[in-house]
Each structure stands twice: as C-alpha cells, then as structure tokens.
Amino acid sequence: MTDDDAVFKALADPTRRHLLDRLFERDGRTLTELESELAMTRFGVMKHLRVLEDAGLVVSRRSGREKLHYLNPVPIRLIHDRWIDKYTERRVSALSDLKRKLEEST
C-alpha cells in the first residue's frame, strides 16, 4: 500500500473524518477525551486512531503518563498537491481562457 492509499483509506471512513475534525478544533487530546465525544467503545476509537496514525494523519506524543493525539496536516497537503491542484488548475485556466475569448470577441 502506498502512502496515498493509506491516506485515502483512512479518510474514507466517517468516524475517522469526525476524529480529524475534533482534532482540528483542538489538538493534543487523549483517547479518553476523544472517546467521550463518540458513541463508540474505547476499543473502536483506538482502532480508528491506529488507522489514522498509520496513514500519518495523526501523530501522538507522550506527555508524562498521557498519550496526546495531534492532527498532522502534511499528508492532506500532499494529496491536495497531487490529486486536487492538478485538476482544478486546468478547470480554472479553462474558465479564464473562456473569459478571455469571450471578452476578445466583444
């Protein structure tokens, strides 16, 4: 599995996207904090966090006895550069070409 595959797979699940949104709002949360916001067992949340960590979307750090979870925006940036920029750029330039053509003909 490539890095991209792992990121797309991780993002394909609504619970995992929800976890990313929670971390986006406030980073550095423990499993217990994240668990309290989801209708899911501790084991289930751990499993989802593990998939997010394997994809590099979540990075954990130890702080004393606690394990804190942080959102890592970098893999999403790489996906954006590779899979979104490329296609939207052409679309945008097609529109600006159209605008130019239309304006030229008036």
Add this chain to the structure above:
Amino acid sequence: MSTTTAQATQVFSIAIRATPEAIWEAITTPEFTQRYFHGARITVVPDHYHSLGPDGSVWGDAEVFEFDPPRRLVHGWQSLYDPELAEEEPSRVTWEIDPQAGGVCLLKVTHDQLEGAPKTAVNIAGWTFIISSLKSLLETGEPLAAA
C-alpha cells in the same frame, strides 16, 4: 472553515526517503535551506540558530536547546521576518528524525510553547509547505514550486 484559534502545540510529520544525515544537513545548512525555506539561509550550530532572508534581513535569531545530529534538534523561534509577529513571545521548534525500515525516515516538526504567540501560531501553518518542499528536494533534487 472553523474559526477556532490556532493551537499552542502543532505537529507536522512527513516520511522522507533519505538518510538521517542528509535530512540533518538539509535542515542545518544555508545552501539547503535557501532552496525550500522561502529562500531563508539558515545556519544551525550547537548553541545558535540563525536565519537570513533572501534580502539579507534577519528572519530568525534564537538559542539552540538541543543539538544531537542526526536525530534531534530543538531551538527557539521568533518570527522576525514580520514586525507584528516579531513582537510576540518566543516559542520553540523541535525536529526529530526517526529512521524507519526501507531507507525512509520519519521527520517530525513540533512547534510548541505558542501560548504567547497567537498570530505566529496561525502563521506557522506554513510548516506544511516547508517540509513538503524539503521532502521533494531530498527525494527528487528539486523543491516544490513556491506557493
């Protein structure tokens, strides 16, 4: 888009196909940093972190707290490249290079102690671009095109 304030601790991590030594050199020598770090010429020695902008102005001047090549670097941070950000409290940047199987290293950049620097905390979302560009430079010989 959410309107929450930026976090006081932010973590940026990326896998790079390069040796720890190559990554260390790329983050501590000006010949490398100027190619991926918005043109900044950054020199890091055991007790001092110094960054010069492309126009020669001082972008960063800070203490080095830990200098353990090629694995761990911790230095202070003040955004001297922007007068408004420069007035904020100093924060801290930690670089960790962690070799994985298959010739890949995990590079983790943690920017923390940002409690007294809320505007800097927003501004440093730029780390994402910087370390993506660093990865590109080390793996392909070319940085990312400037954003």
